[in-house]
Amino acid sequence: MIEVLRAGTLTSVQDLGRHGFRHLGVCQSGALDTLAMGVANRLAGNPREAAGIEITIGPTVLRFTRDTRIALTGADFAATLDDAAVHAWWSVPVQAGQVLTLRAPRRGMRAYLAIAGGIDVLPTLGSRSTDLKAGFGGLGGRSLRDGDRLPIGTVKHCDSAALGTQSAAFGIKPPGWCDFAQLDAGKDTLAQGTPDTLVRVLTGPEYHTFKTESQKAFWGMHWSITPNSNRMGYRLSGPALARTTDAGLLSHAVLPGTIQVPPNGQPIVLMGDAQTSGGYPKIGSVLSADLWRLAQARLNSTMRFIPSTQEHADQALRDIGHYLKQIELALQMRRERLARR
Amino acid sequence: MLCEFAPPATLATQRRVWEVARLARSWGAEIIEVVPGMNNLTLVFDPLSADRDALCSQLEAAWLAPGVEQEQGRLVEIPVHYGGEAGPDLEALALHAGLPAHEVIERHTAAQYVVFFLGFQPGFAYLGGLDPVLEMPRRAEPRLAVPAGSVGIGGEQTGIYPAVSPGGWQLIGRTDLALFDSTRNPPTLFAPGDRVKFTVAGVLA
Secondary structure, three states: OEEEEEOOOEEEEEOOOOOOOHHHOOOOOOOOOHHHHHHHHHHOOOOOOOOEEEEEOOOEEEEEOOOEEEEEEEOOOOEEEOOEEEOOOEEEEEOOOOEEEEOOOOOOOEEEEEEOOOEOOOOEOOEOOOEOOOOEOOOOOOOOOOOOEEOEOOOOOHHHHHHOOOOOOEEOOOOOOOOOOOOHHHHHHHHHOOOOEEEEEEEOOOHHHEOHHHHHHHHHOOEEEOOOOOOOEEEEEOOOOOEOOOOOOOOEEOOOOEEEOOOOOOOEEEOOOOOOEEOOOEEEEEOHHHHHHHHOOOOOOEEEEEEOOHHHHHHHHHHHHHHHHHHHHHHHHHHHHHHHO | OEEEOOOOOOHHHHHHHHHHHHHHOOOOOOEEEEEEOOOEEEEEEOOOOOOHHHHHHHHHHHHHOOOOOOOOOOEEEEEEEEEOOOOOOHHHHHHHHOOOHHHHHHHHHHOOEEEEEEOOOOOOEEEEOOOHHHOEOOOOOOEEEEOOOEEEEEEOEEEEOOOOEEEOOEEEEEOOOOOEOOOOOOOEOOOOOOEEEEEEEEEEO
């Protein structure tokens, strides 16, 4: 059991999201930073579909009622387990009664906690993620509150058993926050200073209906992430983007990553909790491989869109796969080393 | 992958959308979502395991194939309490249409609607087939909380709010039926292609 002593701003049970129900209007939900969630599960020895906890901003305090193992990834919340520091992207053994405190992130927005065995809530429509808007999944279809108690699954997965509750803490190298190989397209304009977040974008079906100067502004300007941003979408502010037509669109499917431009010209990047259909023109879409970067972008920070290609988009996904594979190999080596002792 | 069909949006085109969607569901595990829209269809696939070009040709072939006539969806009856606190905008709509309230109800229940697609919220159906006389723009000021089950009219559409949400439609009634229940299989009352008939469960003063 995990006892929630202090829930914090927005803390919820999430896994990698609910897929295959968008045609019924059911959104994806799930960890916004899927990369951090995926790594956390691996570091806790869990199967990849296990549910963990997404902690936004904090402060959050949790107590564990049994010996177990946890992993903390995503933004660094200066966490402590009782008095000992728990670094982000580390896996640590936990004893019954210990208290994990997450303070505030110095950068980034969200931390992910995985626990050996996973959060054992009932899967709904194929996922344990909390659909915060529709109010189902996770714990009672809502964000966590002070006093909640979260059930922990039995450790069946061999990796959890091998990591054990006793073996020493260890960490891995976090993914780069800004390590693109393809920044050449934007270098000239980076003179105005580096934005806090860069994401790569493929042009959308209505890109060509925007005026040339608006297309330029879309790529060239720093966009500010307004405080109205949330798990549904990031609302940006900057120069108003104008189209050469005011022809409306029929309702169509939209996805996390879709960049819509409503009539006020201020783009909205849809995120994991986004509605399933929309009618605004789509100027582009953020690469799936880069959505985790946006998940960590803070309110009032700045961001820029970098033009990308389908090939780069595929490569970016392969790079993520490669990074995860490296972690899996390192864990396997560690397991074998422990077994030999 | 977004596949748009030439306008105008018609029921015949939409039938093709449902048919292609039905076929696409069996095209393999790399297809993650098949989402019909209005006159369009979106496929979400795993880019690393799917063959984009093959998928594209498959989609084109399916669209151009002389379709088997799409079997008609189920007929779903929706009992509605019209007017009163269940339908606070019924009088305004009657005024706008220049009809007595009971005739608004008669016309709304006389038509047979078609579920073009689901979206926006879990279980929310975009219904086609509203009597043009009943068309009315959305409210100037959206309500902050429209009760679940509310039946409304927004422009040329009629629909039912599955859950409490903000909304700008003109509310003419309410149903007790649950449009979405995450514990049911399928979780939604409607599926694309279903036909919908509103019936009078009661008229409130």
